[in-house]
Amino acid sequence: MYQSLKSDTLPSTPTGPALRPVNDGDQRYDRRAAPTSGLASITPLLVLGWIRRYWFIALGVAFLGTVAGLAAAILIPPRYTSSSDILLDPNDLHLLEDDIYSRAATGESQIIEVESRMRILTSASVLGRVVDTLGLASDPEFVEPGAAVGADARIAALRALGDRVKASREERSYIVTASAWGHTPEQSVILTDAVVNAFLAELAGADAQGASAASAELNQRLLELGNEAAKAETAVVDYRRQHGLSLASNDQLSTQSAVEINVQVDRARQVLIDAEARYAALVSGQTGSDAQGSTTLSELRAEYAVARQKVESLSATLGSRHPTLSAAAAELAALQNEIDNELGRVVEVAQNDLQRARDVFDQLKNVAAAQSTDVFTDETAQLELRQLERTATSAVAIYETYLTRARQTGERSQLNTSTIRVISPAFPPLVRSYPPRTVLLVAGGLFAGLALGLVLAAGLGLLGMLMRPLPKVAIQRR
Template identity: 60%
Template sequence: MYQSLKPDAAAPQPSAVPLRAVEGAPAATAPKRPGPSPLAGITPFMIIGWVRRFWIVVVVLAVLGALAGYAAGTLIPPRYTSYSDILLDPNDLQLVADDLYTRVAQGEAQLIDVESKMRILSSISVLGRAVDQLDLTQDPEFVDADNASASADDKRIAAVRTLGDRVRVSREERSYVVTTSVWANTPEKSAAITDAVVNAFLIELAAVESDGARNASDALNQRLAELRNDAAKAEGAVVDYRREHGLPATGDGQLSAQTAVQINTQVDTARETLIAAEARYASLTSSTGGSSQESETLAQLRTEYATAKQRADALAATLGPRHPSLATARAEQAALQGEVDQEVARIVEAARIDLQRARDVFDQLSNAAGTQLGSVFSDEQAQLELRQLERTATSTVAIYEAYLTRAQQVAERSQLNTSKVRVISPAMAPIARSYPPRTALLAAGGLVGGLLAGLALAAGLGFLQYLFLTTRPRPTAPPRMRAA
């Protein structure tokens, strides 16, 4: 395989010297000529021979590469990525005729609106909502062991940062469809986090839109406070004028016939109720009329008392006055008598309370009827001034009510979601991992890489050996002694 280096037969011999060579003197040497370059003699067959010579290195590196690829596919934590498509239509719904927001955005403005919404999708507010919804601060995948003992705020910040690194938002050109992707170590968690981020985005987008309406409502409410005070002052002036001049609440200043009839009817009814209450109380307090006003409880107690008295009288006829059975019967009779007395006292007290209440109602209605009848009069000048105050109050109240109606409309508008943003493809748990590639593919890649590295190393070792053999110095023959 290797070419042997032959001595150069055509090398010039040293010229004869007439003098004798001194023993030990160096012999004359011929001048050296530059030899050919070592790289010039390398052929593909030589490289193949070098690889065959060091085939063990090739095999070892190929096996190590395959093992490294298999270990990487087994040991590297997998990443599962789920995707969700969202339609960010910039043309919002117009639910009310006089809406706060205009709907005339076209062309470039629509793309700017879509890009802005994409920025909201990956904002800290949206990610924070998703972290709070799924309680990712307690997930070791998002909060590492170094932050396990940190405060709740620090954990939340760490989880938001980790989630922000995993969220990707993209949009195809000339399209309003935005794709959101999130990766996690399990397929189910990846899909759950993606859905949480999308839902948080929809909530945040509705909140951003409603905040504008809420700010407008706050501005209107500030003006409403002044209008409310003006309206209250105007109405208060009307009421004070009526009170000072004793004017009735009716427009013509006279009590209506219907009001008078109602007052008289109430007074008559109260008088009848008072008469009935007085008769009942008198009947109960009389010595002979109380029995007619007995209640069911009192009648039952009287029946039980009569029965107990008969039993006591029967025992008294047959037994002595100190007999235990007779004493028990007498005690029962006395207890029933006490209950009868208490029930009678209760009925009398209830009748007295009803009588007092009827008197109070009658007196109040009588006083009210007298007051109203005594305050009926007509004062033209007072009515003129009153009508002027009423017109001023009506105008002020009308302005206040207009502002109040608009403020309520704006407040209700803040509760409406007019956005046409829709989730057209909900997140689904991925079937295969997105990173690293499959273990078999990594092992095959490692095998190919190790094989290529082994071939390169084998060729390099062969080249170094060839270079060493071709560039080392050749041994020279010792000088011969010439005869004297």
Template identity: 40%
Template structure:
């Protein structure tokens, strides 16, 4: 018949007592074996040893079996059966660890409260408008109306607020490299004095102050607005306010200097371009004048002299032609009057002598008529009058021929003048055609010169405008809330709060340590035997 071995029975008894303890029907003392049980155990060992003599010997073990997790932690599988009584027992056993943890954490909190450097934080609200002030109509910098672009502009300026350039200005202005709050003494300072030069030491101090100041400054943008909140802390409340104001001033200066430097680069590039444009304009204008001189083009009041001269010659030709026609007509009328012997009555012969002769001839003709009626045709006085009349006719004819010769001379002169003017007009007309052809090329050169001059004048005006723009601060940054000295420190908290927090932390640490130690002892306990 099968009989349980002693370890198995002992394990079953322990397991039965443990279950009874879990169900609330027993106590922890039930787990301790009684005297009867010990005697029964001893008798059972003797019987087992006596039976073991008759059993055949076991085969030898060829190699040692490696230890398993169950041998190291025999009660690991019973972790799920841990109850409240076990936890209470573990906490009761670990009270000293809980007290030690609480005392240590409270002492550490008190030491930190007494030795920690205080922090006083101030806040500054700044409105960073992405659209700069519209100082001039066509500014160097253009504003983008899109909201995403405006937010990017604000974020960029927010990054400038905490940039190294701004912080470097603050360090130089406030001389923070000489401030003990930012430059902590180090035991290795004497070694630095031995191996580093003054310039290297200053650079190291500046870098250390830069790092310290970077950790003390923080800026963020409020949601759905262009307001930037800058937070600065220091070990002294007044110094925190001074740092905040200095950073704001350095930020505005950096923005203005950045805009001025950008405008300066634009002006420098424009000035460099102006020299070339000036040379181009000078060369174009010189080319125009050289071409005008080589082509013999002269202008007056915006019109070529050849055109004006040709126009005047045409006017003179017309006037000479009219004079020639008049002289020709008068000459022909005189010749016809002389041929028809009408010199005495023709009005074309006009002169003072002719007028006097006509008056005498008319008066003598009246006398001759009267005498003919009175004395008859043979009267001596009538004969004498007729002889005088013939003399007057001969004189008028002579005067008419003299007037005719003068008219002929006028006619010849008018004809010669007309021919000369016509020849000159024809010659000037050819010059006009030549000048007009040259004028086409001249206009092309003038257009090129005017275009280059316009570009040069535009760049010149723009360069002067940009140069003046360097002196104008158009950044639209306003401080709406200046930093105020804080009433209390922001870190560390008050000593009472630190002590309470240290006590709570110590309590948690102690409880965790007690529970961990109890669980470890539990899983390391003896392994129950199988029934």
């Protein structure tokens, strides 16, 4: 069969009248057409013949591929990857009415916030926490012994850890998967848990640090506002003291005094009118008890009327010189004298009361006139005082607002309002993630070696055909 295959590789000798034997000088070799005609004559059967001829090469390369796959499965350090799912909910707990952190309102903003937090998961800050917590800077698996020390060793460990940690997120989902690989299943779980814990601590620390920084700024500003409010209130107190405006109410002291004095003037005027009327009644000789206003005088007049009636009764029955009538007449005269004395005293008292009422009225009129001048003087001072009070009130209101906000911000730094939580913790993987299983590596090496061996066998057969000398072909000249 090999003989038949070899004969197929040679071009057939042309026969017929178109070709004729010629001398060596007339013969021409078709060196250009020969290769073309040789490649065109390759058939599947010819290729199978080549493979059968060099079958040992194909089997040898397949064996080497199998050995290479087995060696790779044995020599390559295994990698075990564990993962943990984290829910990055952008809607934090709303514990305060006016929180210092704004909340994402739209879906796109929430996705951006989730993407940003996912980037924090693999940031140097989070990985640095893991390096410090696990002491990876001194681990020869992450830092070659003697290659770096101190800060350089930490950076080298940070870079090595960064190559092992990955973070991914499914589309239209807030769930982020954090994964890390190690050379043992336990190591991969330790790394994954450390990364997740460092991530949660970093978010909580950043939140608290932001609130603490804001609280510190508010407290610094609070001191300045407190000083300004104290100065404004001191200015109000000093101005009140200087201008005698000591009332806490909005009414002016001078105005209140003027109103009270005017009331007193009206009362004094009424008292003066009553005193003048009483004095005039007494002077005119009116004998009414209301006008005279004396109980003693009324009693004397009543006794005088009884005594007079007695004298008139005795005069009708007795003589003018009768002792009884003379005694009654003397008693009547005594009563008249007492009445005259009492009436004089009442008139004198009324006159004194009238003079006193006039004096009081004149004094109150003078005080009211002076007080009216003070009212206009204090009006200007009151306007300036109200301006100072408005300034002080505004300063105090701003200070109290900042004080309340500073206290809220200080308390906010102690609260963790994050709703981020781990919904799927890391578990030790059952199989390694790299390299593939030994069976797959051996099978892959076998198939790859076999394919390479077949290609190599076919190539050797083709190379042998191309290197074989070509026969001479006589071409008839035209």
